[in-house]
Amino acid sequence: MERLTDEQIEQELRKLPDWRLVDEKWIRRRYKFKDYLNGVEFVRQVAEYSEGKSHHPNIAIDYKVVTLKISSWEMRGLTDLDFEMAHHFDELYKDQVQE
Template identity: 85%
Template sequence: MERLSDEQIEQELDKLPEWKLVDEKWIRRRYKFENYLHGIEFVSGVAAYSEGQQHHPNIAIDYKVVTLKISSWEKRGLTDLDFEMAHHFDELYEQKEK
């Protein structure tokens, strides 16, 4: 995978309005949950998917808020895989919160 241009990143972020660009090389989203255990269940799903992709986000758990931060270390920036994962995590969140 190749590193995305600034224009490509902006186009991808338009499709993911909850995700924010951080330091020009990360995307980040905060997910809010009804309770602590729902957040932990979400993190478990994130971890399983990430392990399968061999591409792991930074994860912070703050009671009922889970923050994910994604970048491609090898490419020193963002790639298509980062955005594919963000889409997957959003879908996982929607399933958990139904």
């Protein structure tokens, strides 16, 4: 696993328009839910997937808004795995919102 260059990060972020680069080493997205428990269920799914990958995002639950921040600590920046996970979290969100 290698740390991505600034150019690679920009390229990946173009594929994830709702994610933002933070402090040049994190990507962050806020997800909005119709109620608190939907957000909590989303967090459970994120946690389960993350545990399977042994790669864990920072998670904040603020009533109906869940914020995820991802970075690769060991690489001191962003890697392909961070963006793979962001794509997966977006799919989880899309599936949950459509239910």
